Each structure stands twice: as C-alpha cells, then as structure tokens.
Amino acid sequence: EAGVTQSPRYAVLQEGQAVSFWCDPISGHDTLYWYQQPRDQGPQLLVYFRDEAVIDNSQLPSDRFSAVRPKGTNSTLKIQSAKQGDTATYLCASSPGTGGTEVFFGKGTRLTVV
Amino acid sequence: QQKVQQSPESLIVPEGGMASLNCTSSDRNVDYFWWYRQHSGKSPKMLMSIFSNGEKEEGRFTVHLNKASLHTSLHIRDSQPSDSALYLCAASKPGSFNKLTFGAGTRLAVCP
Numbered sequence: 001e002a003g004v005t006q007s008p009r010y011a012v013l014q015e016g017q018a019v020s021f022w023c024d025p026i027s028g029h030d031t032l033y034w035y036q037q038p039r040d041q042g043p044q045l046l047v048y049f050r051d052e053a054v055i056d057n058s059q060l061p062s063d064r065f066s067a068v069r070p071k072g073t074n075s076t077l078k079i080q081s082a083k084q085g086d087t088a089t090y091l092c093a094s095s096p097g098t099g100g101t102e103v104f105f106g107k108g109t110r111l112t113v114v
Numbered sequence: 115q116q117k118v119q120q121s122p123e124s125l126i127v128p129e130g131g132m133a134s135l136n137c138t139s140s141d142r143n144v145d146y147f148w149w150y151r152q153h154s155g156k157s158p159k160m161l162m163s164i165f166s167n168g169e170k171e172e173g174r175f176t177v178h179l180n181k182a183s184l185h186t187s188l189h190i191r192d193s194q195p196s197d198s199a200l201y202l203c204a205a206s207k208p209g210s211f212n213k214l215t216f217g218a219g220t221r222l223a224v225c226p
Contacts, residue, residue, distance in 0.1 A: 031211045042118075042202050042216035043158065050211055091157060097211040100146055100165060105157040 002026065004106035006092050012112045013082045021077045021109045025094030031055075033103065034067055034077050035091040043091055049075065050097060082113045117141045120203050120217035127224055133190040135220045137203030138183070144205040147179060147186040148214060152200045161188070161201075193224045 005024040013019055025032045031050050035043035046065065047057040051072035060067065064083075069075040079086060089110045095103040120137050127133045137147065146165050150158040164170050164179045164186060171177075176189045184205075190197055200221050204214035 033213070035216075040200070040219075040221070042120075042218045043214075044216070045213060048211070048213060055211060056213065095212045099206075099208055099212065100163065101212060102160050102163070103148075103212055103214055105159070107157050 004092055004094050004104055006090075006106035006109055008109055009107065010110050010112075012114065014114055015083055016081050017113075019079050019082060019111065021090050021092070023075045023077070023092030023106060025073070025075070025092070026104055029094035029096055029104075030072070031095050031097030032069055032075050033093040033095075034075070035093065035105075036088045037091055037108070038088045046077070079111075082111075084113050087111060087113050118203055118205050118215050118217035120201075120220050122220060123218070124221040125223070127193050127222070129193060129195060129224055129226045131193050131224075133193050133197070133222055133224070135188045135190075135201050135203075135222070136185070137187070137217055138185045139205045139215075140184075141205065141207070141215070142184065143207045144184065144215075145208050146206045147177075148204040148206070149175075149177060149186075149188050150202040150204065150216075151197075152202060152219075154199070158202055190222075193222075195224050195226055198222055198224050 033048040034046045037043040047067045049069040089108040091108045093105045149161045152158040200219045204216045
C-alpha cells in the first residue's frame with residue numbers, strides 16, 4: 001500500500017518568494033492534515049480537511065498561507081511571501097478520520113528561507 | 115499555550131537500559147493519547163496509542179494511561195541504539211476527526 005506522498009522534498013527560497021507543497025494522501029483516507037515542524041520541535045497543525053471541506057484553519061497565517069483540497073483527494077499548501085520564520089519541515093498526513101484510527105505522515109518538505 | 119507537555123526534554127540511557135518518558139494534557143476533553151517516534155530526517159511513525167486506563171504492552175514498549183490525571187508514560191526496556199530518536203506524544207478529542215495535538219517531544223539517545 002502506498003503511503004502519503006509529498007513533493008518537493010526540499011525547497012530553498014529567498015524571503016519574499018512563493019512556494020507550493022503538494023500532497024497525495026493514502027487512498028480512501030477522507031481526512032488530510034498539514035503540520036509545520038520547526039527543527040527539534042513537535043509538529044504544529046496548520047490546517048486540516050475532511051474531504052474537500054476545511055475543518056480548522058485557525059492556525060494558518062491567512063495573510064500568506066493558503067491550502068486547498070478541491071476534489072477531496074490531493075492537496076496543495078502555498079506560501080505567498082516566505083519569511084525566514086517559515087523555515088521548517090512541512091508534513092502532510094492522512095487518516096480515515098474516525099476516532100482512534102492511526103494518522104499516517106508523509107516524508108515532509110524541508111523548507112529553508114534565507 | 116502548549117496543551118500537551120512532555121518531559122524530560124532529553125534523555126540519555128545506556129544500551130540495554132530502561133527509558134521512561136512522560137506526557138500530560140491540560141485539555142480535559144481529550145480521549146486518545148498517541149506516541150510517535152521520529153528518527154532524524156524522517157517522518158513521525160506511530161508506536162502505540164491508548165484510550166483506556168491502565169497499561170498496554172507491545173514488545174519492548176509499554177504505555178500507561180491515567181485518565182483522571184490525563185498523564186501517559188512510555189517505557190522502553192532493553193533500549194537499543196536504534197531507539198535513539200525524537201519521541202512525540204499527541205492527544206486527540208472525540209469528534210475532531212483525529213486531529214492530533216503534539217507536545218514538543220523528548221529526545222532520546224541510547225549509548226552503546
């Protein structure tokens with residue numbers, strides 16, 4: 001069974017540049033999550049979807065970050081104007097979404113903003 | 115504010131020793147606790163989850179949960195150098211579609 005697929009694996013940007021991250025969840029998983037993980041810290045939820053609907057985006061910096069999941073399958077997270085403070089690994093995860101079921105993580109995209 | 119607190123921040127144990135990691139939630143609405151392991155440069159992988167009071171054992175790993183105090187602990191016996199990793203505790207609430215709230219993690223180093 002294929003896992004959660006993310007691309008690109010790495011990105012290096014200058015401040016002010018834009019970047020998009022792509023995620024393909026495990027087939028059949030209705031729920032998709034985007035987490036931000038600064039180096040040596042725990043992942044922090046940015047946004048998550050149930051099918052194509054946003055369930056919670058309260059931690060997404062809305063002025064520069066956006067996320068979509070238009071057909072309830074793949075998802076894209078975009079940073080419009082990157083800042084050095086955005087340097088982190090961006091993890092996509094998916095699960096069936098029912099209580100107690102495992103959340104599976106992709107390998108992540110390591111973003112460095114210089 | 116961090117709703118899931120982990121301790122210690124880092125831990126060094128000798129090969130073959132016992133590692134004990136702690137985690138507490140300040141949110142009384144959580145029902146499941148999760149332990150994930152993340153090797154350097156890799157994605158988090160689930161080790162164990164626990165819902166009920168008491169203890170759950172899988173191989174060298176044992177998880178305890180006290181629901182009254184919302185405290186969980188992970189114990190690794192016969193620790194191996196390959197156990198060296200960041201251990202993440204997470205909690206989820208009913209009706210949240212398994213949204214995980216993570217702690218900051220415990221960095222475990224097992225020395226040969």
